[in-house]
Amino acid sequence: MAGSCEISNLLSNYISAMYQPEEVPPDPDLLTHLGDDDNLPLPLSNIHMPAETTGKPTWYGEMPHCWSKSQVLEWISYHVEKNKYDASAIDFSCCNMDGYTLCQYTRDQLGLIFGPLGDELYDRLHEITSVPDELGWIMSVLRSEEASQESLLESSSLELGNSCSQEYLEEMKLANFLSQPDLGYFSGAMSPDSSGSLTGTMSQSPHSQDSGGSDLDLDPIDMKHCPFSDGDYKKDLKKRKRGRPRKVSKENRDCLETKKSKHSPRGIHLWEFIRDILIHPEMNEGLLKWEDRREGIFKFLRSEAVAQLWGQKKKNSSMTYEKLSRAMRYYYKREILERVDGRRLVYKFGKNSSGWKEEEVQERS
């Protein structure tokens, strides 16, 4: 629970940075749709934003249990107004509670305090607080990114002799990548007050992976145990073997595995990961969007960011959209996805996929 507030801060930054002027704005259709549909869990950034103000309310984007008393009051007032509820029927002396206390109340208790509005408040509160596993994971990624960046900042000198320094470099690359303009919302999420502080030192961009992106990852075995001469190495770079190169040596892997959980089951499939982001609009804005919900057609808005998230999930910091999309294309054969011709970054769920239809989503929740 201790990290919850950090998470909410991350989410807050994530969400607010997502709507920086230079960023792709959320799809108007989507917003309209979401705003109209009370059955859907509404995104933090929409439902909780008072329409009459241009500034954000103080509780905006924060997790409810982190709200202060005044934030709780503000939130309640917002819903009173939104629901055109007669505020005189509420004993506001009972509203003198912080977010944590608010979250402890049952539906009945809120009903007692707020009358008919109690149900509404309870539902809205639990829309925000019920974070599914996958989203929880995404949030934990954001949190760990923040943590790793902090540790990087603290230890300004990297221990290059350490056998794990490759990992540090990977993290540096990722940190740099995530703070690129294209991924501005991550940079905000990672470090609320030090955004961009790591930029400018690494030249590697995952966008260039085809022309050497992952080549620069330098097959650790080759680099570690085969001290090529410069010429030999360049020659080797020119003509790589086809297929997937061997991964890290066992000793390096052991080093990396100290971070892994003991039992790492196969986990969810890529298409399920994509689906789960899509069906939780409070997190998917800016990453993916539905083009046609009924038909299961969706679009990648931030392809590289989704790829990075997927890579994080699979503990693979060199994941790119190109690789992810190859995996997506394998789904065509299995009819988990269907082709959408002529439209870039657009995919469609096929008959062998499930769990994305509105009826299915409602059943599951």
Added chain:
DNA sequence: CGGGTGTTTCCTGCTT
């Protein structure tokens, strides 16, 4: 240990 599955990585060629 081998086979199956689901990716991951790299590649060439094509399209937008």
Added chain:
DNA sequence: TAAGCAGGAAACACCC
């Protein structure tokens, strides 16, 4: 020209 798409090939991780 860059980005994305298509799909072959091979390696890899995990499960049974």
